[in-house]
Amino acid sequence: MSRPRAAIIGAGRMGQGLALALQRRGYAPVLIARRVHPVAPTLLLHAGDPADAVRPAEFILIATPDDSIPEVADMLAQGGAVKRDQAVLHLSGLLGASALSALSSTGAALGSFHPLQTIADPATAAERLAGSFVGLEGDDRAIEAGERLAKTLRMTPVRVTSAAKPAYHAAATIVANYTVVLVGIAERLAREAGVPPEAANKIYLPLLDGALQNLKTMSPVQALTGPVRRGDSRTIEAHLEALEAADRKVYRELGLAALEMAKTAGLDEKAAKAVIKSLKTGER
Numbered sequence: 001m002s003r004p005r006a007a008i009i010g011a012g013r014m015g016q017g018l019a020l021a022l023q024r025r026g027y028a029p030v031l032i033a034r035r036v037h038p039v040a041p042t043l044l045l046h047a048g049d050p051a052d053a054v055r056p057a058e059f060i061l062i063a064t065p066d067d068s069i070p071e072v073a074d075m076l077a078q079g080g081a082v083k084r085d086q087a088v089l090h091l092s093g094l095l096g097a098s099a100l101s102a103l104s105s106t107g108a109a110l111g112s113f114h115p116l117q118t119i120a121d122p123a124t125a126a127e128r129l130a131g132s133f134v135g136l137e138g139d140d141r142a143i144e145a146g147e148r149l150a151k152t153l154r155m156t157p158v159r160v161t162s163a164a165k166p167a168y169h170a171a172a173t174i175v176a177n178y179t180v181v182l183v184g185i186a187e188r189l190a191r192e193a194g195v196p197p198e199a200a201n202k203i204y205l206p207l208l209d210g211a212l213q214n215l216k217t218m219s220p221v222q223a224l225t226g227p228v229r230r231g232d233s234r235t236i237e238a239h240l241e242a243l244e245a246a247d248r249k250v251y252r253e254l255g256l257a258a259l260e261m262a263k264t265a266g267l268d269e270k271a272a273k274a275v276i277k278s279l280k281t282g283e284r
Contacts, residue, residue, distance in 0.1 A: 003026055003027055003028040004026070004027050004028070004058050005027065005028050005029070005030070005056050005057045005058055006019075006022050006027050006028075006029045006030070006057055006058060006059040006060075006061065007029070007030050007032060007046075007050075007053050007054045007057035007059070007060045007061070008029055008030070008031050008032065008061045008063055009032045009033070009050065009054075009060070009061070009062050009063060009064060009072055010032075010033060010062060010063035010064035010065075010068075010072075011031045011032075011033035011045070011063070012063060012064075013119045013120065013121075013122050014063050014091060014115070014119050014122075014125075015031060015033075015061075015063030016031065016043065016122035016125075017119040017122035017123075017124075017125025017128075017129070018061060018063065018115075018125060018129075018153075019031050019043050019122075020043065020122055020123065020125055020126060021125045021126040021129055021153055022152065022153070023043070024126045025126070025152045025153060025154075026152075027152070028044075029043070029044070030044045030045075030046050030053045030057075031043055031044065031045050031046065032046045032050050032053050032054070033045065033046075049079070050075065050076065050079065050081060051076075051079040051080065051081035054076060054081040054082065054086075055081055055083070057086065058086065058087070059086075059087050059089065059145065059149060060076070060082065060086055060087065060088045060089070061089055061090075061091065061113065062088065062089070062090040062091065062100075063090075063091050064090075066092045066094060066095055066099075069090045069092060069095060069099045069100070070099050070100075070101075070102065073088070073090075073099065073100045073101070073102040073103050074102040076088070076102075076103060077102040077103050077105070077106065082103055082106045082108045083106065083107075083108065084106060084107035084108055085108075086106075086108045086109070087108065087109040087110075087111075087141065087142055087145035087146075088100055088103055088108050088109065088110050088111075088142075089110075089111050089112060089113040089138070089142060089145065089146060089149070090112050090113070091112070091113060091114055091115070092112055092114065093114040093135065093165065093168070093169035093172055094165055094166060094169045095112065095165070096112060096137055096138070096162030096165055097110045097111045097112060097137060097138040097139065097142065097162065098162065099112075109138070109139060109141035109142040109144075109145050110138055110139055110142050111136065111137055111138015111139060111142025111143060111145070111146060112135070112136070112137045112138055112142075112146075112165075113134060113135075113136060113146045113149060113150075114134060114135040114136075114137075114160075114169075115129060115132060115134050115155065116132055116133045116134060116135060116172060117129055117132040118176055126153075129153050129154070129155055130153065130154040130155065131154065131155070131156070132155050132156070133155065133156045133157075133158050134146070134150050134153075134155045134156070134157050134158070135158055135159075135160045135165075135168060136150070136157050136158065136159050136160065137159070137160050137161065137162055137165060143159060179208075182250075183204060183205075183208065185247065185250065186204050187200050187201050187203075187204070188200075189243075189247065190203055190204070211223065211225075220261060221261050221264050221265045222265065224258060224261050224262060224265060226258070227239070228255055228258040228259055228262050228275055229258070229261075229262045229265065229267065231262070231267055231268070231271025231272065231274060231275055233271075233274040233275055233277065233278035234278070236255065236275060236278040236279060237278045237281050239251060240252070240278070240279070240281060252279050252280075255275070255279045256276075256279060259272060259275050259276065259279070262275075
């Protein structure tokens with residue numbers, strides 16, 4: 001029995017990772033790219049006419065940067081490579097199925113398949129993707145195809161409308177990217193406080209892991225701890241006094257967001273007012 005085929009256009013870390021993950025789940029994937037150094041010799045690389053690799057595929061996944069997706073769709077349309085019984089899904093978290101409008105006349109299922117996971121090492125993609133969520137958007141057939149693909153990869157599919165994708169993707173950026181930025185700020189502050197560099201880049205990771213473990217079993221409101229949640233206004237004032245202007249601004253904005261959660265969790269009005277006063281102390 002022949003293995004189902006998938007064509008992946010774009011061989012960055014996510015493209016290669018998906019290829020390796022699909023290969024492990026029984027697919028025969030082919031990577032389509034001009035230049036690439038695959039992480040595994042078992043991956044089939046196609047550098048010629050994309051149509052030759054695309055025609056036999058059940059799924060066509062476009063794993064290029066967002067700006068290139070319409071161009072790739074137009075290239076496929078011009079080459080007559082896509083047929084009605086295929087599904088074309090791009091991986092953008094921001095763009096909707098309209099980015100594939102050049103393929104509308106083909107009758108193929110058109111949509112997006114956005115894995116909510118970071119892939120730094122393609123070789124670990126199968127494990128990283130399993131258990132993760134994936135945002136699906138597009139026409140009914142594309143959603144169904146995306147759900148089949150999610151099942152193959154052992155992911156949990158969630159439907160997202162095209163209009164909601166910018167907010168949905170902004171949330172993903174806050175979680176995946178800005179958490180890293182916050183850890184970077186914390187590392188710098190630790191070094192400035194005299195923590196040795198070899199410890200500063202690790203000292204807060206167990207704390208971060210503890211917060212993550214709490215979030216796996218609790219809502220963010222339930223998992224929130226710290227001085228804002230306790231209404232500890234004096235601690236907040238001491239923190240702000242220790243910070244330079246740029247870091248103070250970040251602390252204040254996050255503190256105000258934390259305060260809304262703390263109030264939902266039951267922080268009384270008197271303590272909440274004290275926290276607001278502390279967060280605005282010395283504001284300029």
